[in-house]
Amino acid sequence: MLVIGGGIVGLATAYAISRAAPGTRVVVLEKEPGPARHQTGRNSGVIHSGIYYRPGSLKARYAVRGAAEMVKFCAEYGLPHRVTGKLIVATERAELPRLHALVQRGRENGIPVRELGPAQIAAYEPHVRGLAAIRVGTTGICDYGAVAARLAEASGAELRYGSEVTAVDRRPWGVAVRTAAGDVVRGRVLVNCAGLHCDRVARLAGDEPGMRIVPFRGEYYELARPELVRGLVYPVPDPAFPFLGVHLTRGIDGGVHLGPNAVPALAREGYGWGIVRPGELAATLTWPGARRMARRHWRYGAGELRRSLSKGAFTRAVRRLLPEATEADLRRAPAGVRAQAVLRDGTLVDDFLVREAPRTVHVLNAPSPAATASLPIGRETARRALAHLAR
Template sequence: MRIGVVGAGILGLAVARRLGEVRPDARVTVLDKEDRVAAHQTGHNSGVAHAGLYYAPGSLKATLCRRGVGLLKEYCAQRGLPYDECGKVVVARDAAELPALDAIERRAAANGVPGLRRLDAAALREIEPHAAGVAALHSPTTAIVDFPAIARAYADDVVKAGGELRLGFEVVRLRRSGERVLVASPDEQLGFDRLVVCAGLQSDRLARLAGDSPAPAIVPFRGEYYRLARPDLVNGLIYPVPDPRYPFLGVHFTRRVDGGVDVGPNAVLALAREGYRRRDVRPSDLLETLRWPGFRRLARRHWRTGLKELYGSASKRAFAAEARAFVPEVTAADLVPAPAGVRAQAVDPDGSLVDDFRIGRLGPIVTVRNAPSPAATSSLAIADHIVDELEL
């Protein structure tokens, strides 16, 4: 049996790794247009191994995150990769945010997140002496990791199990021929008995090539970060109470395994699917986004939030003001530009932002249509789920 996986990010590599375990007799091939693994979302990840605080109980995100984080912790221990349970506080800035914090606490408890503790302002300062807020929820098992290193380790596992990495292979055609799936680059065609499409920022395009529906479509959002010049101000992770009307968390503080602290991200529309810089513009990508009915409905619904995010992108002082709401000592001078990431946000035709993981099946093809955070945390559990879907 020949099995192909399109996408050499952390999820595609986790799937290929699992395939090697379940079907050691199969020939597993990972295809990616880039010349390295983890080139896009995985390589621009914030590095947080999530404990499962936010996700709707019973959802794929909740169940696969809780299982996945345990598998990830065990894997990192086995491979000698960093896994630092520095902990996270979700901070309510004022009394108006307390009901939303209560809701997060209930969800986290329903999901079985261990060690949760509600903090008052004084207890918050014991954990994060420089943070400000009227209350917080502490998740001591939330961890930080190096996801690109984990992806490289998965790739090593694939090769050691006899699998093949075909980097620089850009998929331009996909079609079924009887029980086979034919996958073509501009120069070559390969045939597979099963195919998994984990294409991240290109997932909707590849899914359409495979015969799947146009919806949901990917709308790329660039998340811009700053590096904190005074990392001593933050011990672990300091997060806001999220706005339930909007999927992005807003500016927060993330300690990295190298000792640095990132501040951000915001969320602004990227003008290219892989547009990591403001000057990265690809007219065909932008036109595709603007033509998607779901994006136009989304823009009408959230234009005020979009303007606020653009202002934070254009003004370092505004960005610093957002950060100061949680760590009052931060000034604009403390923020040093850091690399940005691009989130592949799936949007339905009615303008709804797809929240849960969305994984489909088309005969011998499995398509991953939406896999935002906590997909990296959940990668080993998602891989189990996808391989089960293949019915090998």
């Protein structure tokens, strides 16, 4: 069994295969020198409750189940974690209907929520201001890089780092993969968990995925006065987008991150405006879905760009929740890039997307909350891969 991608989803898949079919040889190919170098290791470390996601969707089911399993996994292996709960805060009257809709969605997803007024908000977060809020008790924090490393160890898989896949040859007996170093690795089944490059790997295998990864950079600041925030505080999200808005997150290390925003990245691993890969950028710009998405959502994108280019604009977004914050309180922190699947018609894929081809399983959309949901996603992907192995 070959797994491409050493992020948390690929490693959770290898781990699940070893649990479901002991003795199965699994090789994980990762182009970086170690695991969790991209989406897994560059997020805010939140264990998401599943409150935002459409009832019955894979995101809703896997996030609710995955949050409980992630806490249990961290406890079992002694990994740092904490169930903190979080507040989702409405700061304008126009947001109140959406906040109430989230209460209903949370209940439909089986998530306990508590509605709060301004005085109750202050009891949890003395420096946060809002008209109303909901408290979600099952949200937590952990170190997903540490989780990925433990999954890698516990999976028993053969981990080949520095192995960028450049060619895939699918045969009746299985799949042969060539790496940039010229090595050829063979397996009976291929699992594509390549994250930011999953659509490219699908095309290497001869499959047209019907989507493209459009990379969005999420930029963070660190709060110089972390004592202003006790836990996790989120704005009411816009349901038209899969992004949650600029939020306040106290991490497992005690620091508080502010962000992220969501701006188009100029490379799949474009962690700053100075990182440009012309070939990747051209591929994004020529994908009809990217152009249609841009035309449809340009106003939203303009606001995100403004917050990227102006620290003052970013600070104003923070001050909606935390009025005492000033520009001087914000210090740049490392950015992340979200691998967002976009369909040809410009639709942003809003759920996990897994497709199959002969002797192949492609995980084609697994951004947040994929880290939270990685254990159930891994089991489902492993189930599909083992079914191919049995044919």
